[in-house]
Amino acid sequence: MVRDRTHFLLVGDEGDIAMIHTIxxxxxxxxxxxxxIEVDGAKPLPSLAMPEGMVLTWLRRDSRVRRGGSVHDHGALAAGVIDVWLQEWMPDADAAEEPYVIWIGCTASGRVDLLYRDLRARLPMLHVHHPHYDSPR
Known part of the structure; x- marks a missing residue:
């Protein structure tokens, strides 16, 4: 089914909140x-105004404990969400007909950087942004 409107995915961490709010x-x-948005659960979560069709989920590193009792590494929850989102919304990437716009933050996470580069290589037609690679250096 082809939608007549763009489907947005925004993924970031606490350092991206201002940019996500602007977007x-x-x-x-x-x-x-x-x-x-992946965050350290010790900090208060801001409220973000957004269009009614957008859904916000906070990914709290401290509320998802790994075996052994340690919290997830920075970017692990964000990378996991991106993987699952792609499986759900783009299971057959070659046949993806919907217009998608994806913004991925978490620039301090090597895992997210690798995921972004892989996504760009596998799906060059996808409209995807990552500040670490899209910004002039």
């Missing part, structure tokens, strides 16, 4: 998609 404010009022 959300600039989206069309009928925007549809998901926002995932």
């Amino acid at each position: 959300l404010r600039r989206l069309p009022v009928d925007a549809y998609g998901q926002v995932y």
Whole structure:
């Protein structure tokens, strides 16, 4: 099924909240998609205004404990969400007909960087951004 509107995915961490908030404010009022922000649960979570069709999920590193009692490494939850999202929304990437726009933050995470580079290589037609690679150096 082809949608007539763009599907947005925004994934970041606590360092990306201001940028994600800016992106959300600039989206069309009928925007549809998901926002995932990985955070250290010790800090208060800000409220973010967004279009009604966008859903925000906070990924708290301290609330998802690994075996042995340690919290997840920075970027692990964000990378996991991206993997699962791709499996759900783009199971057959070659046949993907919907217009997708993906913004991936978490620039301090090597795992997320690798995932972004792999995504760009496998799906060059995908509209995907990552500040670490999209910014002039």
